[in-house]
Every structure is written in C-alpha cells, then in structure tokens.
Amino acid sequence: GLFSQNKVLTIDTMNPNVKNVEYAVRGPIVQRAVQIEKELREGMKKPFTEVIKANIGDAHAMGQQPITFFRQVLALCSYPELLKDNMFPEDAKSRARRILQACGGSSLGAYSASQGIDCVRQDVARYIERRDGGVPCDPDNVYLTSGASDGIVTMLKLLVCGEGASKTGVMISIPQYPLYSAALAELGAVQVNYYLNEEKCWSMDLSELERSLAEARKHCNPKVLCIINPGNPTGQVQSRQCIEDVIRFAAKEHLFLMADEVYQDNVYAEGCQFHSFKKVLFELGPQYSNTVELVSFHSTSKCYMGECGFRGGYMEVINMDPEVKAQLIKLVSVRLCPAVPGQALMDMVVNSPQPGEPSYTTFMKERTATLSLLAEKAKLTEEMLNTVPGITCNPVQGAMYSFPNISLPQKAIKEAKALGQAPDMFYCMKMLEETGICLVPGSGFGQKDGTYHFRMTILPPTDKLKLLLAKVKEFHQKFTRQYS
Amino acid sequence: GLFSQNKVLTIDTMNPNVKNVEYAVRGPIVQRAVQIEKELREGMKKPFTEVIKANIGDAHAMGQQPITFFRQVLALCSYPELLKDNMFPEDAKSRARRILQACGGSSLGAYSASQGIDCVRQDVARYIERRDGGVPCDPDNVYLTSGASDGIVTMLKLLVCGEGASKTGVMISIPQYPLYSAALAELGAVQVNYYLNEEKCWSMDLSELERSLAEARKHCNPKVLCIINPGNPTGQVQSRQCIEDVIRFAAKEHLFLMADEVYQDNVYAEGCQFHSFKKVLFELGPQYSNTVELVSFHSTSKCYMGECGFRGGYMEVINMDPEVKAQLIKLVSVRLCPAVPGQALMDMVVNSPQPGEPSYTTFMKERTATLSLLAEKAKLTEEMLNTVPGITCNPVQGAMYSFPNISLPQKAIKEAKALGQAPDMFYCMKMLEETGICLVPGSGFGQKDGTYHFRMTILPPTDKLKLLLAKVKEFHQKFTRQYS
Structure with missing residues (x-):
C-alpha cells in the first residue's frame, strides 16, 4: 500500500553501533530519579522527601557558586553596553575588551x-x-x-x-x-x-x-x-x-x-x-x-x-x-x-586575575574556598564510607568521586541476575527507591568480575553529604540483613 | 629500535572516512584569505587594502548588531547580580529569572x-x-x-x-x-x-x-x-x-x-x-x-x-x-x-518580547530593520550580478546567499585542469589574490557538470557590498578577456 505500516527508522534498521552505546552516568537509574522527583512533586508518598543526586560531577547544580570574576566578564562580553558602567572592576572590563576585540564584529555571536x-x-x-x-x-x-x-x-x-x-x-x-x-x-x-x-x-x-x-x-x-x-x-x-x-x-x-x-x-x-x-x-x-x-x-x-x-x-x-x-x-x-x-x-x-589586579583577592578567596571544601568532603566521604561494614573505600586523592567496593550477599546477586540486572544496578536502584539517593552502579564504569562498586560524587553541600552518607550506611546494613 | 621513526597517526594510518571529508566553506580559499590578511597586516603590498569575506553566513562578523533584548537577558543570566539593578527592563529580567529557575542551582554553569x-x-x-x-x-x-x-x-x-x-x-x-x-x-x-x-x-x-x-x-x-x-x-x-x-x-x-x-x-x-x-x-x-x-x-x-x-x-x-x-x-x-x-x-x-512588554517596540524595530536590510541587499546583489556579461544570477528569494552561474572561457578551464584545480576554484582563488574578495567556488557545493558558480553571501554592509559587486564585475570582465 501507499502508506507503509513500517517506519523507515526502527530499532532494527538503525545504526547498530549507536545501539551498542551505553552511558551509565545518565542511564536508567538517573531517568528513574527524574521520574521520582516528578512523583514527589505530584504528592506521591515516599520514604523520603527529596532525591539527592550524587551521580554526576555537576558542581553548580549541587550549590557551588560560580567565580564572580568569570561571570562579570561573561556579562560584559554578552552585553558590551555594560562596559560603560562603573559597576564592574577594571580587570574584568579589560579581559572582556580583549576577548571582544578578538571576535568577528566584536561579538560573541560571530x-x-x-x-x-x-x-x-x-x-x-x-x-x-x-x-x-x-x-x-x-x-x-x-x-x-x-x-x-x-x-x-x-x-x-x-x-x-x-x-x-x-x-x-x-x-x-x-x-x-x-x-x-x-x-x-x-x-x-x-x-x-x-x-x-x-x-x-x-x-x-x-x-x-x-x-x-x-x-x-x-x-x-x-x-x-x-x-x-x-x-x-x-x-x-x-x-x-x-x-x-x-x-x-x-x-x-x-x-x-x-x-x-x-x-x-x-x-x-x-x-x-x-x-x-x-x-x-x-x-x-x-x-x-x-x-x-x-x-x-x-x-x-x-x-x-x-x-x-x-x-x-x-x-x-x-x-x-x-x-x-x-x-x-x-x-x-x-x-x-x-x-x-x-x-x-x-x-x-x-588568564585569571593576577596579584595587583582589583579582582585578585576575591578570585583567590573564592577559588581556595571551593577547593578546600572539596578536600574536606573528599576526606569526609572516604572516612564515613569506611565505617560501614561491607564497604571499603580508597582515599579520594583527587577528582570529585569516591568509588567504594561493596560486598553484596549471594542472595542479592542471584535475585539481580534473575531480573537480568547487574547486581550493583539492582543495589543502586533499590537504594534510590528506598532513600532517594541517586548513585551510579560500578557496572556502568566496568570493574573486575565478581566485584561491585558504586560511584558517588563528593559534591553535595556538607550537610546533605553527611545525611546522604548516613543514609547509605543505613541502607547498606538493611540490604545486607535482608539478603543474608 | 625503541624510538620508532614512524608516527602512530599518519595520513596513511588515519581514519579514511575523515580523509574523505571536504568542507569548502572553510576550505583552502578561506585559509588563503586568512593568510593574506596576515600579509596585509605585515605591510605586504597588494592590489587591495582589505580582504572582504563573503564566504560564510556570519552576520555579526559583517557588522550586523545583535538584538538588544537577547543580550540583556544573556548578561542577566550570566551574572544574576544584575537582576538587582534597575538598568534592565522588567521583561528581560523576568525571562532571565525563568531560565535560571530551570537551571540546576540556578546557574548557566550546570x-x-x-x-x-x-x-x-x-x-x-x-x-x-x-x-x-x-x-x-x-x-x-x-x-x-x-x-x-x-x-x-x-x-x-x-x-x-x-x-x-x-x-x-x-x-x-x-x-x-x-x-x-x-x-x-x-x-x-x-x-x-x-x-x-x-x-x-x-x-x-x-x-x-x-x-x-x-x-x-x-x-x-x-x-x-x-x-x-x-x-x-x-x-x-x-x-x-x-x-x-x-x-x-x-x-x-x-x-x-x-x-x-x-x-x-x-x-x-x-x-x-x-x-x-x-x-x-x-x-x-x-x-x-x-x-x-x-x-x-x-x-x-x-x-x-x-x-x-x-x-x-x-x-x-x-x-x-x-x-x-x-x-x-x-x-x-x-x-x-x-x-x-x-x-x-x-x-x-x-519567546521574544510580546506587544505590551517594555522591550517589544525596540525588539520589533531591530528585527524589522535587519530583515529589511537583508531584503534590500538580496535585491541589490541579484541586480548587480546580472549586469555582468557572463554572469547569470537567480533571484535571491531567501536565505543569505547568491549562487550565480559564471561562464568561464575554455582556456581558463584548461589551465585550471592542468593545475588539478576545479575551474571555479581557480577563478575564485585568482579573484581573492587580485581583489581581496573571498567567495566559495560552486564546486564546493556541487553543480551540474560543465557549469560553474560561486557562493556569495549578501551580508557585507551595503557600501562594502556595492564595492564588492563592482570589483566582482571588473574582475570577471578582466578574467574573461585574459583567457579568451
């Protein structure tokens, strides 16, 4: 007939390489987290009141403030009329002028x-x-x-x-x-x-x-x-x-x-x-x-x-x-x-503010505060995770993540496999449903056969991070009891 | 030996699909134009004083001004401190607030x-x-x-x-x-x-x-x-x-x-x-x-x-x-x-300014001015190109380009082929060297065998566009004489 019932582009006719792509950091567990947030907004009862996302290195979303100087220069570049104003420091203005001069028509839009x-x-x-x-x-x-x-x-x-x-x-x-x-x-x-x-x-x-x-x-x-x-x-x-x-x-x-x-x-x-x-x-x-x-x-x-x-x-x-x-x-x-x-x-x-420039002190203060806070949270995360029986966490020496090893009971592994799920996916999905905490299972990154992990960012604000770690501890203990 | 003389990545070992890629809009002619600009800055003598780029639909680089409202909202989103100021209209502020509320941590950086x-x-x-x-x-x-x-x-x-x-x-x-x-x-x-x-x-x-x-x-x-x-x-x-x-x-x-x-x-x-x-x-x-x-x-x-x-x-x-x-x-x-x-x-x-909003009048004035000017330049380009013997240009009904048909003398076609160049590439390269005008040869877009074209944007400011069209005319006549 004229109008084919079959689509041109289907799961069977599409590029098989694309079908093979996997990307756990924004995978099924994160999609479910977004859904749960919607359910909470719609008034659905849950054992928690908010989803805490520790799945992705998204600092600003977790409350980290941008560097003032950077944003001043961006505002100046976006709307150069502001260069006439006296509200911005001279070093921000000179950076903006330099960038605009290097743009076609002096516009970020070229x-x-x-x-x-x-x-x-x-x-x-x-x-x-x-x-x-x-x-x-x-x-x-x-x-x-x-x-x-x-x-x-x-x-x-x-x-x-x-x-x-x-x-x-x-x-x-x-x-x-x-x-x-x-x-x-x-x-x-x-x-x-x-x-x-x-x-x-x-x-x-x-x-x-x-x-x-x-x-x-x-x-x-x-x-x-x-x-x-x-x-x-x-x-x-x-x-x-x-x-x-x-x-x-x-x-x-x-x-x-x-x-x-x-x-x-x-x-x-x-x-x-x-x-x-x-x-x-x-x-x-x-x-x-x-x-x-x-x-x-x-x-x-x-x-x-x-x-x-x-x-x-x-x-x-x-x-x-x-x-x-x-x-x-x-x-x-x-x-x-x-x-x-x-x-x-x-x-x-x-090309950040240099000593002697008007924005230097504020810039250094903001930069140092952010990095010190991250260092504190790295330590906190490692220490608290290592207090949980069945969780072993290497020091978070750098970056923004901990990747602890988790012991999963045989019964849980069996149940996961029966569902066709990776055992740590099963674990993380259960944690999300029961606590609202969104982590990424180790299987999304690869790991030695027979070992299980999750990736957790150290980015949530300290109070929330403590709460999150306490909940992880409680969940892990409950999960271990339940499947032992 | 330990240190191989051969690189891992060479023209022979690289992805052949990438090698097959061609992109004329930023191809050899544009690279040569950039070089010529540098030569002019360094004081090299040329039969012209500036390169006029009509190779790419880059409106701001050709002097088109951005829409004020858009840039105000972008500045507000980049540096939300500005929301406290009274220098921006309320509709720009409300747009910015709406976008920031939809961003993680109310930041464009999430x-x-x-x-x-x-x-x-x-x-x-x-x-x-x-x-x-x-x-x-x-x-x-x-x-x-x-x-x-x-x-x-x-x-x-x-x-x-x-x-x-x-x-x-x-x-x-x-x-x-x-x-x-x-x-x-x-x-x-x-x-x-x-x-x-x-x-x-x-x-x-x-x-x-x-x-x-x-x-x-x-x-x-x-x-x-x-x-x-x-x-x-x-x-x-x-x-x-x-x-x-x-x-x-x-x-x-x-x-x-x-x-x-x-x-x-x-x-x-x-x-x-x-x-x-x-x-x-x-x-x-x-x-x-x-x-x-x-x-x-x-x-x-x-x-x-x-x-x-x-x-x-x-x-x-x-x-x-x-x-x-x-x-x-x-x-x-x-x-x-x-x-x-x-x-x-x-x-x-x-979601541009609506009637009754403070930025509406300015927005419409700017929008209309830009589109009217483009319409004028479309007409001007078509008309002037059609006055050149050997150039035939369809009406520029829309978009930002004319794509005129150019007659090239047999002798020029032969000379180009001897150099391994497409004849319209040969033509455009000569035009660039002699006049400073940067166009893209039709062969970069594909054309019927035996026909030749160039693509020229209608974006230069009216004065410069007129100059450019006059130079194209002069060059085409000279080129035709030279190879006839």
Whole structure:
C-alpha cells in the first residue's frame, strides 16, 4: 500500500553501533530519579522527601557558586553596553575588551576560527607553560573544544579505522569514564581493557598494561592508550613514577597517548600532586619529547570552576604529524566552532586575575574556598564510607568521586541476575527507591568480575553529604540483613 | 629500535572516512584569505587594502548588531547580580529569572537535561504551534542542539548503517550545503545526489527526485531525503506545492525526511512565503501526518538573530519510533548537553518580547530593520550580478546567499585542469589574490557538470557590498578577456 505500516527508522534498521552505546552516568537509574522527583512533586508518598543526586560531577547544580570574576566578564562580553558602567572592576572590563576585540564584529555571536579564537589559544599556551614549569607550548598545538568530551571524540575519530584483526584497539582503564566506551562503540573500535589496581589505591601496573596489550594484539591493532588522571570514577592521583612508566611503555609499544587531565586542580590528599603527561614527557628528554604522540584534554567543567553548562575546553597535541593536523583542522571546521561563550570562559580560566589586579583577592578567596571544601568532603566521604561494614573505600586523592567496593550477599546477586540486572544496578536502584539517593552502579564504569562498586560524587553541600552518607550506611546494613 | 621513526597517526594510518571529508566553506580559499590578511597586516603590498569575506553566513562578523533584548537577558543570566539593578527592563529580567529557575542551582554553569532545558523545549513547542497556525507540537519531540549542524549529524548517525548494496543512501540536493556531504563521508554513507533546477530558480523537480532514487536503488539502500528550504547555497524558497510533492514522494517511496529550515525568517522575494514541512504534512491529512517520519532543524545562527557563536538550535522529530527515541536520548546524553547559553538564546528567539512588554517596540524595530536590510541587499546583489556579461544570477528569494552561474572561457578551464584545480576554484582563488574578495567556488557545493558558480553571501554592509559587486564585475570582465 501507499502508506507503509513500517517506519523507515526502527530499532532494527538503525545504526547498530549507536545501539551498542551505553552511558551509565545518565542511564536508567538517573531517568528513574527524574521520574521520582516528578512523583514527589505530584504528592506521591515516599520514604523520603527529596532525591539527592550524587551521580554526576555537576558542581553548580549541587550549590557551588560560580567565580564572580568569570561571570562579570561573561556579562560584559554578552552585553558590551555594560562596559560603560562603573559597576564592574577594571580587570574584568579589560579581559572582556580583549576577548571582544578578538571576535568577528566584536561579538560573541560571530563564528570563531574552528580551532578556537587566536588570543584564547595563546593564553592557553602560556597557562600550560606556567603550569609545566616552562616547558614550551605552541598555540598552534592548542585546539579549543566543546568540553573535553568533544576533544576526546574528535581525536578518537581520527585514530580509529580498519576492520577485523586490523581494527584499531583503544586501551582504556577499567573502571573508566563511560564516554570512552560510548565513543568506541559508536566508532566501531575495539575497546581494550586494562585494570587499575584497587588494592594499591587504583594505581596503574605496568605488568597489567603489558598483559592487556599482548592479549589485544591477538585480535586487533591496539594503537591508543587512554589515561584519566586524576581518576574518574576512581579518584586516584597517579604518581610521577607511574606517569613516567606509562610514557616509556607507550614509546616502546608505539602507542598514541591520550591524557584526560580535566581534574588537574582537584588534588586533595597529602603527598599527592598533579603531574601533567606533557611535563613528564619533556623531563624524559628529547628522544621521548620529540617522538611520543600525546594529546591532553582540559575543560571549564571541573576543578574550582564547575562551569559544565558552558561546554568549554581545550586539547593540546604534541608530535602530531603535520598532514594529520591539517586533517584535524578540516574535521573541526565542519562543525564551524566551539560555542564562543565557552571559549571566553576557558580564556578566563587560563588568564585569571593576577596579584595587583582589583579582582585578585576575591578570585583567590573564592577559588581556595571551593577547593578546600572539596578536600574536606573528599576526606569526609572516604572516612564515613569506611565505617560501614561491607564497604571499603580508597582515599579520594583527587577528582570529585569516591568509588567504594561493596560486598553484596549471594542472595542479592542471584535475585539481580534473575531480573537480568547487574547486581550493583539492582543495589543502586533499590537504594534510590528506598532513600532517594541517586548513585551510579560500578557496572556502568566496568570493574573486575565478581566485584561491585558504586560511584558517588563528593559534591553535595556538607550537610546533605553527611545525611546522604548516613543514609547509605543505613541502607547498606538493611540490604545486607535482608539478603543474608 | 625503541624510538620508532614512524608516527602512530599518519595520513596513511588515519581514519579514511575523515580523509574523505571536504568542507569548502572553510576550505583552502578561506585559509588563503586568512593568510593574506596576515600579509596585509605585515605591510605586504597588494592590489587591495582589505580582504572582504563573503564566504560564510556570519552576520555579526559583517557588522550586523545583535538584538538588544537577547543580550540583556544573556548578561542577566550570566551574572544574576544584575537582576538587582534597575538598568534592565522588567521583561528581560523576568525571562532571565525563568531560565535560571530551570537551571540546576540556578546557574548557566550546570549541565541541563541532555535533550535540553524543559521550559525551553516547551517554549519551542509553543513557537512551532504559532508558526504553523495551531498544528500541535509535543515538547517531547523537541531536542535542543548545538546549532543545526549538531542535530543534522546526530540524525544521520542514527539513520546510517549497512555495507555494500545495503548501505544507507541519503538524498541531498545539488548544490548542497557541504555539512551534508561531510557528515556522509565521515559516516561512510552513500551520498545520493538530486539536482535542483537552475532554470526554474533552483526549484525541486519530482522527475529528478524519481531519477535520482531509481539510480541509487541499483547500488545502495536510499532511506533519507534531505531538503534545505530556504535554500543554501542557492537562496530559493520552495513553493507550497513543491513541499507537498516532496512529502507525497517521501510517503510513497518510504523515505525519512530531513528538513533544514534554519532560514525560515529569511524570505525576501515578493510572492514567496516560508512553508514549514511540518505544517504542510499536517495539511495533507492524517494518513500522511501519522506516518511520514520528519525531522526539522532550526538555529539561532541565521534569520534576524545571526548569533552563530552561541551554537544554539533545536530539532523537532515527528513520527519517530519510540524505541528509536530512547536511543536518540541515550546518544545525546553521551555528550551531556548543548551549551546552556545557546539554549537560553534559543528560548529568547522562540519567546521574544510580546506587544505590551517594555522591550517589544525596540525588539520589533531591530528585527524589522535587519530583515529589511537583508531584503534590500538580496535585491541589490541579484541586480548587480546580472549586469555582468557572463554572469547569470537567480533571484535571491531567501536565505543569505547568491549562487550565480559564471561562464568561464575554455582556456581558463584548461589551465585550471592542468593545475588539478576545479575551474571555479581557480577563478575564485585568482579573484581573492587580485581583489581581496573571498567567495566559495560552486564546486564546493556541487553543480551540474560543465557549469560553474560561486557562493556569495549578501551580508557585507551595503557600501562594502556595492564595492564588492563592482570589483566582482571588473574582475570577471578582466578574467574573461585574459583567457579568451
């Protein structure tokens, strides 16, 4: 007949790679949380009065205040009439003028160069040089992105090809941030797992990298190694030695390094320090710094800024083949440019108020307060979780998450499997229904077979975080009794 | 040896689909233009003093002023302290409050729902209903995007699959906007060309659609039909009859319709009117409106707004399979959310000042002035181009571009081919070097074999546009003489 009963686009005719994508951070448990919030608003009775979301690193949503200076500059850039006013400090005005001068027609509404606004890339380069104790950075190696996710997907797009045994393999840590597995599924690449060592505070073992690579070489062409440091979801901060080992391994095994360093300011634990892959690479000498291909990602979404909604970010590529760079510029030009307000925000992050400028004191006060509070909450989370029998939590050395190991009774595991659910999904879903707490099951990030975890952000305000941790404790004990 | 001389990522090892991508709007000619600008700044002597860019629909870069109300609301949302001030009109404040209330932590810095902020999607739905004379729109069918490009690529990602003869074919107009060919190349889909009828003012012929489809069915599985209306690069506005024919054709041939309607306010020619595919679909009755799968795209970048830098946009999907919708939501959730300032801007576009509100008069004055000026420049461009012997230009009925046909002497065609260049690329490159005018060759959009064109925006300020057109005329005459 003229009007087909069948749709053109169905679950059976759609792109199977997209069907294979999974993304737990906004998966079924979060969808159910949104539903429960609606049910609460509609007056439905629950054993709790509000949903507490600890599923996603969304700082402002959890009450963190934006940095005043950043928002003043954004307001000035959005509505330059405000530059005539006396209500804004001079340093905010001069930053806004500089950004606007670099925009077509002096407007945030013009497209920028696809690689990002020139002066912002220059500021990024100077920031990287300061951060890395003077290791040089060429602005031509800097690409502004829509958050780090955009950069990571773009790089993987360039790298992934081949079919069968010559298909590109990409090594990612387990547990991992599921953007990686999702992007690899979408691109049809081979995900090559290497396991972080939970017993040694989620560190990377060289022997595990070797095992993983040798295994992968039997069935695909592994050519990329991804590292998240500080770690998501695992909150570890890798040692300088570990980073050096990883770089030597990549050089020896001819792997392209992708370093996700979006939590570079989020380091809390005593004795821990952020070491950029770039800096360590250059400290290893020219035979490394002239050969190893590295891309590093940063963003406006994490650290003390927490400006996720602006989708600002950058990546720096080192030792990329010039012909491939031309291809990269072409590829990013198809999407025209990253959102310009996010570029402006990225600029303020890398070009923040300096001593002597009118906004410096307030900026430093706000920055320090945010980072100190996060450090406190990291400690609090670790300590309280470790008081629960059956929960073991590594120190939250950095980033914004704890990823505790949870013991689940055999009966619960059986019941979950009967329902076709991962046992920690079953656990988290029950916790959500009974307490209103929204966590992400460890199975959404990957974990060693037979172990179970959840990821919990440390972002809720201290009072709420304490309440949340108390509820987790109570729930875990009740759950354990119920299924023992 | 330990340190491989070969890079991991080279032009030979990279993703070949990415290598196949072409994007003329920011291609070699534009890169050369940027270089020339630098040379001029460095004092190099040229036969001109400035580069005039008419290569891209970047209104603000060409001096178009943003709508005051939009920028006031954006400033208020960016720095809510301003809400306490008396310098902003009440309607701007109330819009800002409404958007901030819908943001996590009342901050533009929080992630939004991946599909977009709820209240913005509701406002979009009401806008579509008003636009289409009451045809209902469900906010659940509305997805906010990062500009229209993002939505188009996302939809193609869902639709494209298969290998060999069952590989998805996607029908696109020739000439086309090269985002389409670029996305298809990247996804490895089959590009199926149908030609617009230049003789009939770039209209769509049913017989040409039939020819194109029949041909494609011999070697692939065509299941998508893309239309750009008003047209880019061709500036036509399709008639209601034409849209009806296209919908009937899609229903009969079981094709998924993608309607790129980002220029919906950019209609200038007498007797022309914008008809949305959605409205015409519903006017054809339930046997069509309940079955034909349609997605329509809109954006903040064009029309009277020209806010390209914010990357705001939305798409509305009609008759999408509910299982596929769940997959779409999952897919967009991997990238977290479109930039929130762009979502806020999209909201203002669909929820602009109303009669009786304090900003209404100014808003309407600004909107009307911008659209009237564009209409004038459309007319001016068409008229002046048609005075040049060897240039024939269809009326610029809508959008922001003229796409004139240019006669090139045989000698020039030969010389271009000897250089391995498309003849109109050779022509445009010469024009750039001699006059500083930056246009995009027709070959970047596709054209009938043996015909040559360029795309020129109508966006430069009137004085500069006149100068530009005079220079084009002079250059074309000189070029013709030189190669005759």
